[in-house]
Amino acid sequence: MIKLYGHELSGNSYKARLLLELLNLDYEWVKVDLMKAEQKSPEYLALNPFGQVPLLVDGDVKLADAQAILVYLARQYGGETWLSTDALPLAQVVRWLSTTAGEVRQGLENARLYHLFGATNINIDRAHQKADHILTQLDKHLHSRLWLECDRPTIADVAVFPYVALARDGKIDLNAYPNVLAWIERVKQLPDFVPMAGV
Numbered sequence: 001m002i003k004l005y006g007h008e009l010s011g012n013s014y015k016a017r018l019l020l021e022l023l024n025l026d027y028e029w030v031k032v033d034l035m036k037a038e039q040k041s042p043e044y045l046a047l048n049p050f051g052q053v054p055l056l057v058d059g060d061v062k063l064a065d066a067q068a069i070l071v072y073l074a075r076q077y078g079g080e081t082w083l084s085t086d087a088l089p090l091a092q093v094v095r096w097l098s099t100t101a102g103e104v105r106q107g108l109e110n111a112r113l114y115h116l117f118g119a120t121n122i123n124i125d126r127a128h129q130k131a132d133h134i135l136t137q138l139d140k141h142l143h144s145r146l147w148l149e150c151d152r153p154t155i156a157d158v159a160v161f162p163y164v165a166l167a168r169d170g171k172i173d174l175n176a177y178p179n180v181l182a183w184i185e186r187v188k189q190l191p192d193f194v195p196m197a198g199v
Contacts, residue, residue: 002027005030111170
């Protein structure tokens with residue numbers, strides 16, 4: 001059986017869990033207590049030397065990094081629906097995976113880490129500026145479309161969704177981004193959607 005190691009307040013753990021649910025796959029959730037630094041234990045580091053969550057174990061496959069996990073699950077179990085192999089739609093989706101690891105992380109995720117978890121190594125003014133920039137771009141992008149790419153839900157939506165939906169944890173008001181708010185509600189209406197605390 002697939003195992004997903006993660007923490008319930010981790011947006012990156014949540015996006016992997018969300019795709020497992022949307023694909024209707026059986027899996028075991030293994031909590032890694034970040035407050036007790038279990039991700040740095042010898043047992044966990046033997047599975048994932050990076051000492052981070054999430055971690056997916058599927059038979060002999062061990063994959064760290066939320067974006068990599070989304071790609072693996074989509075291609076292994078989701079077929080063309082969640083991640084096309086055609087060049088252009090594949091590139092369009094991968095662009096959003098990069099955006100998630102870049103602008104979304106530098107803005108929305110960092111603001112959440114600062115306000116919710118008390119991370120002191122974050123420039124909060126810069127994080128809020130980055131958050132406003134990516135939310136503005138998202139709102140414009142979603143002005144004339146329901147989903148980020150391909151006219152259907154893809155792993156692009158799953159990747160971007162968590163930290164956008166959790167923006168209020170980072171003291172970021174989403175009311176100025178009506179298209180983003182409408183998209184969040186569409187994601188929540190997907191069959192087998194599972195919420196995260198705060199979403």
